[in-house]
Amino acid sequence: MQHEVLVAGFGGQGVLLTGQLLAYGGLLENKEVTWFPSYGPEMRGGTANCIVIVSGKRIASPVVERPGAALVFNQPSLLKFEAKVKPGGLLLVNSALATQLPERKDLYTYLVPANEVAQSLGQILVANMVMLGAYLELTGAVTFSSVLKALEKTLSEQRRHLLSVNREAMEQGAQLVSQQARKYHTR
Amino acid sequence: MRTLMKGNEAIGEAAVRAGCRCFFGYPITPQNEIPEYLSGRLPEAGGVFLQAESEIAAINMVFGAAGAGARVMTSSSGPGISLKQEGISFLAGAELPCVIVNIMRGGPGLGSIQPGQADYFQATRGGGHGDYRTIVLAPCSVQEMVDFTYWAFELADRYRSPVLVLADGVLGQLMEPVTLPPELKPDNGNKPWATTGCRGRKRNVIKSLYLNPEELEAHNKKLQEKFGLMQREVNRAEKYRVEDAETVLVAFGISARISMAAVEAVREEGIKAGLLRPITLWPFPEGILQSSLPKAKKVLVVEMSAGQMVEDVKLTVSGKLPVYFYGRTGGLLPSAEEIQTQIKLLEVKVSERSLCQA
Numbered sequence: 001m002q003h004e005v006l007v008a009g010f011g012g013q014g015v016l017l018t019g020q021l022l023a024y025g026g027l028l029e030n031k032e033v034t035w036f037p038s039y040g041p042e043m044r045g046g047t048a049n050c051i052v053i054v055s056g057k058r059i060a061s062p063v064v065e066r067p068g069a070a071l072v073f074n075q076p077s078l079l080k081f082e083a084k085v086k087p088g089g090l091l092l093v094n095s096a097l098a099t100q101l102p103e104r105k106d107l108y109t110y111l112v113p114a115n116e117v118a119q120s121l122g123q124i125l126v127a128n129m130v131m132l133g134a135y136l137e138l139t140g141a142v143t144f145s146s147v148l149k150a151l152e153k154t155l156s157e158q159r160r161h162l163l164s165v166n167r168e169a170m171e172q173g174a175q176l177v178s179q180q181a182r183k184y185h186t187r
Numbered sequence: 188m189r190t191l192m193k194g195n196e197a198i199g200e201a202a203v204r205a206g207c208r209c210f211f212g213y214p215i216t217p218q219n220e221i222p223e224y225l226s227g228r229l230p231e232a233g234g235v236f237l238q239a240e241s242e243i244a245a246i247n248m249v250f251g252a253a254g255a256g257a258r259v260m261t262s263s264s265g266p267g268i269s270l271k272q273e274g275i276s277f278l279a280g281a282e283l284p285c286v287i288v289n290i291m292r293g294g295p296g297l298g299s300i301q302p303g304q305a306d307y308f309q310a311t312r313g314g315g316h317g318d319y320r321t322i323v324l325a326p327c328s329v330q331e332m333v334d335f336t337y338w339a340f341e342l343a344d345r346y347r348s349p350v351l352v353l354a355d356g357v358l359g360q361l362m363e364p365v366t367l368p369p370e371l372k373p374d375n376g377n378k379p380w381a382t383t384g385c386r387g388r389k390r391n392v393i394k395s396l397y398l399n400p401e402e403l404e405a406h407n408k409k410l411q412e413k414f415g416l417m418q419r420e421v422n423r424a425e426k427y428r429v430e431d432a433e434t435v436l437v438a439f440g441i442s443a444r445i446s447m448a449a450v451e452a453v454r455e456e457g458i459k460a461g462l463l464r465p466i467t468l469w470p471f472p473e474g475i476l477q478s479s480l481p482k483a484k485k486v487l488v489v490e491m492s493a494g495q496m497v498e499d500v501k502l503t504v505s506g507k508l509p510v511y512f513y514g515r516t517g518g519l520l521p522s523a524e525e526i527q528t529q530i531k532l533l534e535v536k537v538s539e540r541s542l543c544q545a
Contacts, residue, residue: 027190060447060448
């Protein structure tokens with residue numbers, strides 16, 4: 001099984017880090033992984049995205065035109081990338097920032113108010129982990145504990161205390177999507 | 188143990204592990220993580236990292252360090268590599284070992300910072316003035332960025348020649364798991380030709396200037412013999428499902444990875460396709476390509492250029508099979524879907540032709 005996911009949002013939302021944690025988690029599970037960021041004349045507040053692949057075997061191309069899943073963190077990313085997802089694929093939308101509903105009827109779509117959840121946890125920075133938790137719950141691409149192990153390795157000593165709020169964010173994201181019925185059509 | 192690394196950083200780490208202690212460069216996207224990484228890592232390892240005032244200065248610093256017997260590297264992208272060509276010709280003429288990394292971007296001119304493969308001609312034909320060639324290695328993964336950088340230093344010393352590592356913006360930015368090679372001690376010994384101070388021995392002279400025509404011709408003959416030796420000894424390519432393939436794709440670097448995905452997809456539909464991925468672009472692996480076509484009816488070359496390697500493929504196939512080309516330029520990547528479409532179009536083309544011939 002090859003998991004391909006596009007993560008998109010604006011700079012500062014932890015889009016690239018979300019992808020890296022997923023890739024790192026896969027590495028810790030001895031899987032093949034690739035992480036490819038968009039690069040260009042980027043700036044803070046501008047758009048950012050990356051494509052991550054996690055697979056049990058050698059990955060042919062790290063660049064996929066039509067990924068099987070997308071995590072979109074804001075409205076511009078939804079407009080730009082909704083059309084890219086493979087038919088029958090998975091679309092996770094941060095509904096706190098993407099206020100319009102997705103239009104495609106041939107995707108499994110889930111709305112996750114990630115910013116609101118993060119805010120209720122008192123740490124807005126973990127909105128990306130809410131999205132990642134939701135994605136992992138639906139796909140099982142890697143386990144929660146691998147991602148948390150990866151996060152632990154990247155956090156410096158004085159920031160280790162943030163692990164628990166990150167775990168909480170992932171769990172709430174997972175809960176949100178497991179409560180939503182597996183919807184093929186959003187409307 | 189595997190670690191997750193970005194292609195550009197992996198090149199930097201591999202160079203240090205190969206015993207490289209000198210890096211001279213000038214910034215340009217999409218290779219900036221190489222100097223960024225080495226600016227921290229080299230001083231730590233007791234080496235020299237220097238950001239020169241220009242690419243031309245950097246390549247001439249490479250000349251100096253290589254002449255003194257050090258393992259030395261520089262890196263850049265298209266426009267910067269063009270600036271370095273005079274220096275590379277001097278290095279080849281003076282037979283100095285060094286490693287030059289080109290993380291290709293879209294051209295010509297300043298072009299773009301997005302990935303490209305259109306520096307193939309420049310890399311494989313020498314690039315600068317005069318009769319010379321350099322070995323060119325084309326990685327397609329972060330692991331190969333590591334392995335081939337390491338290998339490049341070995342080849343450079345063995346042949347006393349500049350060696351190019353030719354990758355592109357995707358491979359530079361891509362993160363993948365890598366296993367790093369053991370760390371070699373920087374070894375500047377065993378280079379009796381190096382200018383290391385001549386107390387107690389005859390002085391060594393390193394130059395590419397031979398004003399006497401007979402002397403220069405003799406020098407050229409010696410160089411040509413060396414290039415011939417490289418052609419016999421350095422040939423590498425990867426075969427993928429070519430044994431029964433009727434359509435054989437030829438692609439290098441990231442284009443090969445995308446082509447591999449296309450081959451996998453059309454195989455699912457029963458189309459017998461395969462892929463030959465040249466790893467040494469010069470010397471071009473002619474023998475390996477010829478042996479990859481046992482059942483081939485046609486060849487499709489895929490590049491991120493308007494068609495450069497396709498000429499070497501045509502020379503190798505030498506009219507025995509039709510050779511087709513598909514490429515993207517401008518910093519755009521060919522998609523696996525586009526390549527699948529090309530393969531299917533060729534199915535039609537060849538059957539039409541056999542009808543005409545019948």
